[in-house]
Amino acid sequence: MTVIYEKVALIGLGLIASSMGHAMKRAGVAGEVIGYARSKETRDIALEIGFCDRVEDSAAKAVVDADLVVLCVPVGAMADVAIEIAPNLKSGATISDVGSVKESVINAVAPNLPEDVSFIPAHPLAGTEQSGPRSGFAELFDNRWCILTPNGMPHVKEVSDLKSFWRALGANVETMDPAHHDLVLAVTSHVPHLIAYTMVGVADDLGRVTDEEVVNYSAAGFRDFTRIAASDPTMWRDVFLNNKEATLEILGRFTEELFDLQRAIRRGDGEQLHDYFTRTRAIRRGILDAGQDMDVPNFGRNMPHDD
Amino acid sequence: MTVIYEKVALIGLGLIASSMGHAMKRAGVAGEVIGYARSKETRDIALEIGFCDRVEDSAAKAVVDADLVVLCVPVGAMADVAIEIAPNLKSGATISDVGSVKESVINAVAPNLPEDVSFIPAHPLAGTEQSGPRSGFAELFDNRWCILTPNGMPHVKEVSDLKSFWRALGANVETMDPAHHDLVLAVTSHVPHLIAYTMVGVADDLGRVTDEEVVNYSAAGFRDFTRIAASDPTMWRDVFLNNKEATLEILGRFTEELFDLQRAIRRGDGEQLHDYFTRTRAIRRGILDAGQDMDVPNFGRNMPHDD
Ligand SMILES: NC(=O)c1ccc[n+]([C@@H]2O[C@H](COP(=O)([O-])OP(=O)(O)OC[C@H]3O[C@@H](n4cnc5c(N)ncnc54)[C@H](OP(=O)(O)O)[C@@H]3O)[C@@H](O)[C@H]2O)c1
Ligand SMILES: NC(=O)c1ccc[n+]([C@@H]2O[C@H](COP(=O)([O-])OP(=O)(O)OC[C@H]3O[C@@H](n4cnc5c(N)ncnc54)[C@H](OP(=O)(O)O)[C@@H]3O)[C@@H](O)[C@H]2O)c1
Structure with a gap:
């Protein structure tokens, strides 16, 4: 070089x-x-x-x-x-x-x-x-x-x-374009981080489930959120304060969809849930095809001798 | 044996x-x-x-x-x-x-x-x-x-x-106790999965950000959600249909906290955000101490020769 x-x-x-x-x-x-x-x-x-x-x-x-x-x-x-x-x-x-x-x-x-x-x-x-x-x-x-x-x-x-x-x-x-960057990142990074922080906060706060239970039984999905939510608080405070508009826009879309799925659960609409969960798989396939993640299950975490 | x-x-x-x-x-x-x-x-x-x-x-x-x-x-x-x-x-x-x-x-x-x-x-x-x-x-x-x-x-x-x-x-x-199991799992697994599915669905749906952008720029947090949201649709439909009450309870708590953080962003309350993001780190530490996840950054994904 x-x-x-x-x-x-x-x-x-x-x-x-x-x-x-x-x-x-x-x-x-x-x-x-x-x-x-x-x-x-x-x-x-x-x-x-x-x-x-x-x-x-x-x-x-x-x-x-x-x-x-x-x-x-x-x-x-x-x-x-x-x-x-x-x-x-x-x-x-x-x-x-x-x-x-x-x-x-x-x-x-x-x-x-x-x-x-x-x-x-x-x-x-x-x-x-x-x-x-x-x-x-x-x-x-x-x-x-x-x-x-x-x-x-x-x-x-x-x-x-x-x-x-x-x-x-x-x-x-x-x-x-800078504004477009901020919108794209709100989707691929900023809102996912806020959601992960929130989920971890909820778990931490829940009187009826102990922290020990949360910690021990985290392997079923939650621990991925805790990793994301372990990021630096100063960096992330600054991100949200400085990408307010795009973050709030994507958050709005997110809660809208979440409420829709919540209603489907309440009504017992299995078809809507199944369709939704099927559609999201295509995005994962795209990420693997683009070489932006490893194609080993569970980040290779459960492979022999990982822990 | x-x-x-x-x-x-x-x-x-x-x-x-x-x-x-x-x-x-x-x-x-x-x-x-x-x-x-x-x-x-x-x-x-x-x-x-x-x-x-x-x-x-x-x-x-x-x-x-x-x-x-x-x-x-x-x-x-x-x-x-x-x-x-x-x-x-x-x-x-x-x-x-x-x-x-x-x-x-x-x-x-x-x-x-x-x-x-x-x-x-x-x-x-x-x-x-x-x-x-x-x-x-x-x-x-x-x-x-x-x-x-x-x-x-x-x-x-x-x-x-x-x-x-x-x-x-x-x-x-x-x-x-079975009911307690269902509540604990709603926190450590079911709601995190629903949230991940939702976030991926939002990204997929957003007219102003292309799927290609979502895929290419997923490394900043989003790809962890896509992994979770790649799980089997039938299994997860059945989980939500059959753990309705606990899922809806935890979802309610989640949106409550999310709205609170959303307000903090809107108001520009950096202190509230920083405090929240600091508190959630303790849970991560607990999970590592309990041997329920690896302590390598980013799941070892960025280590030499991972991709
Ligand atoms: N972490 C990520 O995933 C990531 C990815 C892409 C981009 N970024 C961006 O990259 C930048 C740095 O992030 P990082 O993860 O490298 O952060 P970091 O590891 O926390 O390091 C931040 C550095 O900035 C210094 N610093 C902090 N506040 C300062 C201030 N008020 N005045 C002068 N220096 C100050 C710190 O000094 P001391 O060590 O002396 O405290 C430290 O050296 C941020 O803008 C972040 O948004 C981060
Ligand atoms: N995946 C996880 O992370 C996980 C963790 C803990 C517990 N669980 C639970 O474990 C159970 C199995 O999950 P899995 O991940 O092993 O699922 P899986 O890999 O999708 O396998 C499901 C198996 O059940 C069979 N099957 C599906 N529907 C059936 C039906 N209506 N009647 C008879 N057989 C049927 C399938 O047969 P075919 O192959 O012929 O279709 C397949 O062999 C579920 O109750 C799930 O909630 C899953």
Whole structure:
């Protein structure tokens, strides 16, 4: 691989940034990786693990001379970071981010950047329920999608460089309108997470079923929800606060359908239930065919010697 | 292992029955395993794979002389099977089942059985999204729970034999009141499945987001729902028709909490969201500590060479 960016600055050093660091090393696409995180502890871990070559104790210092700056902090922290780094950005630099919401990040970041840099928002659709600098790994983005939303940005060379960068990190790249991104993600990620959090909350709250029962008997479906609902609370708070409209729209559709199925259960309409449960199988088949999940039952969890 | 039952008859030869067949062979707890399934195709597969020693072309024939009969058909088919086998049951035999709902199965089966057999309902809390005779494997029940609901049954020796049997198949065994079982399972399994089906249905239905987008960008949470929602439609129709009351109760609690979080999003109440998302993490920790899930991020899906 050839180097695409001489100096890459990662602002925020959690799951996504550390995975990017590892993947950049694997691909050899960055000359030097400079990191900044809020806490000294995180910065020290980044150096110890080695997914950064150097860390700085402020975001402003970290971006000096960087050809690519990637904002890897929670969505709600993007504006402050943009304001802090703006004076120190190199002319001609590319600024990007990995935030799970795009319209509000664009509104928070773009107005604060100088004219002579290119801001190209991005969102790698890859993650786990873990967070922090120790949770990253080079393979996180392999065969996953990274969506760029370079809305009305005429910086063609800069966009194609960033695409090459993400492809070198293992991802497939797609471009999209930011509002459409936020709607698609509300369906494929944000509302599913809210629902999982809610279901786990209900179980936790239910006086007549003990937590011990919930825990022991979780294997029948519920534990998949608990994994999703173990994700970072700050990240998810920021997602919902910043993708309010699309989340509420999809939630509305969801409760509508849920009420319909609820009525079918109440009425004992087996045919409606059977039809509904049959239709949803096709989507699963599509996901397997597209290579976006493993085709081993139960995530391979019950295979010999899994636990 | 010593033989606990000389002859075991499995009625229905899908995921659960085939896993039981494999696990019985592994443990050496059954002298002979006799199988019956509705279709000749399934019966032939059972013989070919060898998780049954013999198959019969009717349930009535399969149970002749059996010391243990296990009903492994969908919950809605239990009554007919009970009626068919009743005349041929051996005096003193133990009759059990693996149905995901207990009260309605008891109501469907118990009145149809003769006085001189012991009916001890059971539910192994283990499964995958797959079904049919080829989907079973010996390890399915290892370290999972099997709940017996031997309500008011004074057949102490018969109950303890059945417990030993399930332990030999790898499971932990617990006894419970049938109505309580149905409530616990509504929380840990039935409502989560309904929600997953609904979410997948919503995504499939949404004109403004294409199926291709849903499929490609599913890695951010949604694909876990599609796995759950790929389960057998007949089994799940029967579960909801037969656990109506508990399902509707938990659904009511779920929508109540969901509306509360929805309001928090609308109002922009970040603190409420953050608190809620923090609380649910404790349940996940409990499940990992109890050995009911693997502690590898994202089910190990993103680990090197997974796809
Ligand atoms: N996790 C996912 O599944 C996923 C997937 C795709 C995109 N994303 C997006 O990627 C971004 C980062 O997520 P992540 O999972 O990598 O998070 P993470 O593991 O929790 O790491 C967040 C990093 O941001 C720093 N940070 C937090 N608040 C900050 C603030 N107010 N000012 C400055 N730095 C701050 C943290 O510093 P300390 O370590 O010092 O606290 C930490 O280094 C988010 O925008 C998220 O929406 C996440
Ligand atoms: N899957 C799970 O996760 C899980 C977990 C715990 C308990 N359970 C319970 O276990 C039972 C079986 O589930 P499974 O997953 O093993 O199902 P499955 O793989 O779909 O197999 C069902 C079996 O029952 C037979 N069958 C279906 N309808 C019948 C009828 N009307 N009369 C006679 N036989 C019939 C089928 O015969 P053919 O093959 O000829 O069609 C098949 O052999 C259900 O009561 C379910 O609630 C399931």
